[in-house]
Amino acid sequence: MRELIFSILNIRISESKYVFDLLKVQFFIGLANALINIVAFTLFIHTFAITGLAYAFLGIAFFLLLINLMYEKLEQRFTPIQLLRSILIASLFVFLAFWSGLVVAHSHVFIYCILICSTLFYMITSYAFWGIVSLLFNIRESKRVFSIVGSGDIPAKLIGYAATPLLIPITGVPNLLLLAVVFMGTAFILLNRLAHKSTWQSILRRAHAHTQHHTESHPIKKGRIEAFFRSELIFSISLLSILSYNVFVLIDYTFISQVKSRFYDLTNLAAFIAQFFAFGRIIALVLKLTFSSRAIERLGIIACLSFTPVTLFLFSCTFFFTYDVTYTVFIFGIMALLTEVLRSTIQEPVFLILFQPLSEHLRLKGHIIAKGYMFPISLVVVGLSLILFPVMGLPFTIMTTIKVLLVNLVVWAVIIFMIKKAYVKVLHYSIQKGVYNGEDLKVSDHKTIELLLKKVEEGKDVEIIYALKLLESASYQDLDELLKKQLYSPLKEVKKYALFKLEEREQLDVTLLHDLLATEEEREVKERIVDLLCQLDASFLKTISGLISQQDYATRKIIIHHLLSQKEFSFLYTASKEIHSLITSPFPKEREQALEIISELSDIKFTDAIEVLLEDNEPAIRRSAIIAACRLHIQKLLPVILQLLKEQPTKYLALHGLQVYGDVLFNDIKTLPTPLLSIHKQELIKIAGKSKGTHSTAYLLSQLSDAPDNNDRIIHALWMKSYVAETPEQMHQFKPLLKYYIKNGFEKIAYCKEVPLVKGYHLIRQSLLSEIESDVTTALKLCIILYHNKEINRLLELVAFNKNNKLFNAMEMLEWTLPKKLSMQINSLIDFVLEPTFNKRTAANFDPVAFLNKVLVVQSQSFNIWTKAVCIYCSIENQQSGVIRELNAESDLSNHYIINETRAYALQAI
Numbered sequence: 001m002r003e004l005i006f007s008i009l010n011i012r013i014s015e016s017k018y019v020f021d022l023l024k025v026q027f028f029i030g031l032a033n034a035l036i037n038i039v040a041f042t043l044f045i046h047t048f049a050i051t052g053l054a055y056a057f058l059g060i061a062f063f064l065l066l067i068n069l070m071y072e073k074l075e076q077r078f079t080p081i082q083l084l085r086s087i088l089i090a091s092l093f094v095f096l097a098f099w100s101g102l103v104v105a106h107s108h109v110f111i112y113c114i115l116i117c118s119t120l121f122y123m124i125t126s127y128a129f130w131g132i133v134s135l136l137f138n139i140r141e142s143k144r145v146f147s148i149v150g151s152g153d154i155p156a157k158l159i160g161y162a163a164t165p166l167l168i169p170i171t172g173v174p175n176l177l178l179l180a181v182v183f184m185g186t187a188f189i190l191l192n193r194l195a196h197k198s199t200w201q202s203i204l205r206r207a208h209a210h211t212q213h214h215t216e217s218h219p220i221k222k223g224r225i226e227a228f229f230r231s232e233l234i235f236s237i238s239l240l241s242i243l244s245y246n247v248f249v250l251i252d253y254t255f256i257s258q259v260k261s262r263f264y265d266l267t268n269l270a271a272f273i274a275q276f277f278a279f280g281r282i283i284a285l286v287l288k289l290t291f292s293s294r295a296i297e298r299l300g301i302i303a304c305l306s307f308t309p310v311t312l313f314l315f316s317c318t319f320f321f322t323y324d325v326t327y328t329v330f331i332f333g334i335m336a337l338l339t340e341v342l343r344s345t346i347q348e349p350v351f352l353i354l355f356q357p358l359s360e361h362l363r364l365k366g367h368i369i370a371k372g373y374m375f376p377i378s379l380v381v382v383g384l385s386l387i388l389f390p391v392m393g394l395p396f397t398i399m400t401t402i403k404v405l406l407v408n409l410v411v412w413a414v415i416i417f418m419i420k421k422a423y424v425k426v427l428h429y430s431i432q433k434g435v436y437n438g439e440d441l442k443v444s445d446h447k448t449i450e451l452l453l454k455k456v457e458e459g460k461d462v463e464i465i466y467a468l469k470l471l472e473s474a475s476y477q478d479l480d481e482l483l484k485k486q487l488y489s490p491l492k493e494v495k496k497y498a499l500f501k502l503e504e505r506e507q508l509d510v511t512l513l514h515d516l517l518a519t520e521e522e523r524e525v526k527e528r529i530v531d532l533l534c535q536l537d538a539s540f541l542k543t544i545s546g547l548i549s550q551q552d553y554a555t556r557k558i559i560i561h562h563l564l565s566q567k568e569f570s571f572l573y574t575a576s577k578e579i580h581s582l583i584t585s586p587f588p589k590e591r592e593q594a595l596e597i598i599s600e601l602s603d604i605k606f607t608d609a610i611e612v613l614l615e616d617n618e619p620a621i622r623r624s625a626i627i628a629a630c631r632l633h634i635q636k637l638l639p640v641i642l643q644l645l646k647e648q649p650t651k652y653l654a655l656h657g658l659q660v661y662g663d664v665l666f667n668d669i670k671t672l673p674t675p676l677l678s679i680h681k682q683e684l685i686k687i688a689g690k691s692k693g694t695h696s697t698a699y700l701l702s703q704l705s706d707a708p709d710n711n712d713r714i715i716h717a718l719w720m721k722s723y724v725a726e727t728p729e730q731m732h733q734f735k736p737l738l739k740y741y742i743k744n745g746f747e748k749i750a751y752c753k754e755v756p757l758v759k760g761y762h763l764i765r766q767s768l769l770s771e772i773e774s775d776v777t778t779a780l781k782l783c784i785i786l787y788h789n790k791e792i793n794r795l796l797e798l799v800a801f802n803k804n805n806k807l808f809n810a811m812e813m814l815e816w817t818l819p820k821k822l823s824m825q826i827n828s829l830i831d832f833v834l835e836p837t838f839n840k841r842t843a844a845n846f847d848p849v850a851f852l853n854k855v856l857v858v859q860s861q862s863f864n865i866w867t868k869a870v871c872i873y874c875s876i877e878n879q880q881s882g883v884i885r886e887l888n889a890e891s892d893l894s895n896h897y898i899i900n901e902t903r904a905y906a907l908q909a910i
Contacts, residue, residue, distance in 0.1 A: 030153025034160030080131030663693025689717025
């Protein structure tokens with residue numbers, strides 16, 4: 001039963017504990033609000049002329065602005081729960097005072113005050129309540145939950161409106177305020193209990209932290225308007241908020257004016273208003289509970305945001321062309337009813353959802369700006385229009401209202417496009433990595449340069465190097481002298497950096513290098529100085545080459561490289577003679593050094609020497625020979641190196657060497673026997689994924705097939721290479737694969753729900769969840785390949801590291817970057833991975849033998865090695881000997897060593 005209710009409401013178990021707690025609180029706030037509204041509007045319409053409503057609008061606007069300023073200050077110091085509790089207590093005493101005033105004095109001033117305070121009460125309770133809700137749910141949850149949470153006041157108002165005609169003859173209109181006060185007190189008690197629930201402690205802590213530290217998730221602009229709104233999205237929503245309030249207030253005013261002209265008796269007037277509102281709430285309740293969340297989730301925010309203006313525009317056009325004064329009150333009644341339903345079921349939830357990608361601080365600020373500050377502006381605009389139009393001789397008729405509405409609705413549609421652009425921009429920004437890049441930092445003021453110079457004198461090696469980089473970026477005039485000074489530093493890394501920079505800036509001279517060589521003791525720095533001198537001073541090269549046998553291995557290698565780069569025969573002869581002596585040396589260290597030198601000589605071939613050294617007794621020599629053969633692209637030796645992949649001790653040496661071979665490898669292996677390549681397909685796919693170039697990409701594409709065994713590896717490899725499908729043929733190759741992995745993911749979800757309640761069932765479920773996550777990951781990589789959207793990489797990263805706060809924003813962004821149906825399918829898979837559903841009562845009814853047979857025998861190809869191994873293990877745990885015997889007869893299960901070992905263990909166990 002519980003699952004059925006959750007399914008109808010479109011919410012999840014993890015969300016339900018908060019949803020139902022919130023609904024209870026909002027129910028009683030809604031009851032209080034309904035009774036206060038009926039008292040306020042009934043007494044006002046009965047007592048005052050309809051023109052007085054315009055002045056009431058101005059009064060509401062003035063006091064609401066004051067309340068907003070006060071609330072914003074309090075919001076920075078208190079949590080939304082604390083604020084809502086305070087608001088309920090304060091309102092309770094305020095309305096008690098108004099009731100006393102009505103009963104004792106019967107003053108018109110109290111009626112005006114009640115009308116103003118009824119709106120203020122609705123607005124500030126809304127700020128605090130939705131402040132709590134916005135902190136509880138992320139963007140994905142909010143699409144499902146906000147319309148349900150917002151429906152709490154609908155049955156409350158429905159009960160209030162329906163009961164009013166029965167209560168008024170007994171209690172009278174003013175005494176309804178006492179009932180409203182009782183309901184406020186009940187809401188306070190329920191809210192106070194929530195604050196002490198263990199499930200609410202996390203939100204209380206988060207809210208408290210939020211009041212202490214405000215962190216922005218969107219760039220703040222510098223202008224006055226931008227500084228107030230703090231976000232382009234808040235600004236766009238605020239514009240739309242003004243227009244929507246204009247429309248709603250105009251429709252309400254016109255409807256009330258028509259009601260005023262038809263009813264004169266107070267009881268009948270109150271009954272009509274109550275029945276009208278009750279009917280609207282019945283429609284809104286049904287739509288909110290069964291339609292709203294599904295529409296928002298499936299159609300998207302922008303499409304739902306367009307419902308209200310499009311519907312009202314069509315209705316206004318119909319009214320404009322078929323106007324009949326006889327049916328005015330009924331037509332505008334339907335229009336007001338439609339407005340109320342659309343505002344409640346679609347408009348308000350979507351408005352609140354739009355703020356969710358922002359930081360928690362900006363969400364709450366956005367609520368106050370878009371609702372609190374824009375509503376008074378709208379009230380002032382409408383109120384002044386209603387007052388000034390008659391003064392200027394322009395009567396505010398029904399047709400005038402329709403024309404104004406049409407203009408507002410057209411502008412409304414334009415602003416929706418602004419919101420769409422700003423919303424997508426916020427989504428993109430919210431999932432970015434917060435990486436600080438110091439390379440972009442520029443300094444120019446004298447104080448900063450003095451600090452950097454001081455850091456060069458006193459800092460550690462990393463600090464000195466960083467300070468030198470900043471001084472270079474600041475175009476420091478004496479940088480060359482400062483770098484030369486660092487050549488005498490006691491810090492090795494600083495000297496190496498100084499040499500590198502001076503060489504780059506062409507500020508090194510031979511005399512300086514000779515002086516440094518005479519005094520330098522650090523081996524690495526000394527080798528670098530020798531390297532530079534061999535490059536810059538031919539006489540030094542000639543002298544040191546005559547003493548080459550006296551040098552250490554590293555220096556000898558430097559000298560040989562420089563000798564081979566010369567055109568003088570004597571230099572070349574000396575170098576070749578030295579290389580030959582190293583190759584044939586009895587000392588392994590010298591043979592290894594020969595290979596290191598050979599591997600860097602692309603113009604001279606040493607194929608025979610390398611082939612001999614591949615058989616050397618020393619592992620280090622064989623490793624260097626493999627690297628040399630691959631680095632020099634010796635095609636002749638490829639079969640020998642590929643054979644090394646078969647043996648475990650030499651496999652990783654060969655893999656490393658083939659990786660060094662690079663992209664050309666996949667052109668050179670075309671002439672090799674197919675059986676040899678097939679044996680090592682997985683290794684070659686892995687290498688191809690790490691290689692840059694067209695040959696490796698072509699190889700990977702050629703290996704894609706209908707058999708899924710290696711497809712996930714190939715797709716991963718292509719994704720690693722940042723490959724994108726550009727031609728129709730390429731896209732046709734990948735689209736079926738994308739459908740396959742999505743379909744496979746949903747099938748695994750079905751299997752996951754069918755896992756029988758046996759020993760080790762949680763291991764099977766966890767394994768299936770891993771398979772679903774793998775399918776999702778592969779599907780996302782295919783989306784990057786097909787739709788050329790690299791931002792999906794961020795979603796992949798967030799899924800891998802389970803960074804939920806940004807992950808949900810990234811999932812929302814997916815709906816804006818991929819086709820709607822595809823994004824919904826992928827998000828459904830991710831949702832299940834994040835919160836898998838499992839019904840133990842249903843699982844207990846599944847046959848374990850049938851399930852294990854399905855995984856291990858019937859549909860074995862659909863599951864990975866680990867899942868099958870886990871199921872074999874669970875067969876032993878649950879004494880399913882029949883499954884294991886059938887498994888023994890099944891020859892096509894797998895030759896993977898994990899399966900073989902687990903199967904052997906299972907057979908031994910029975």
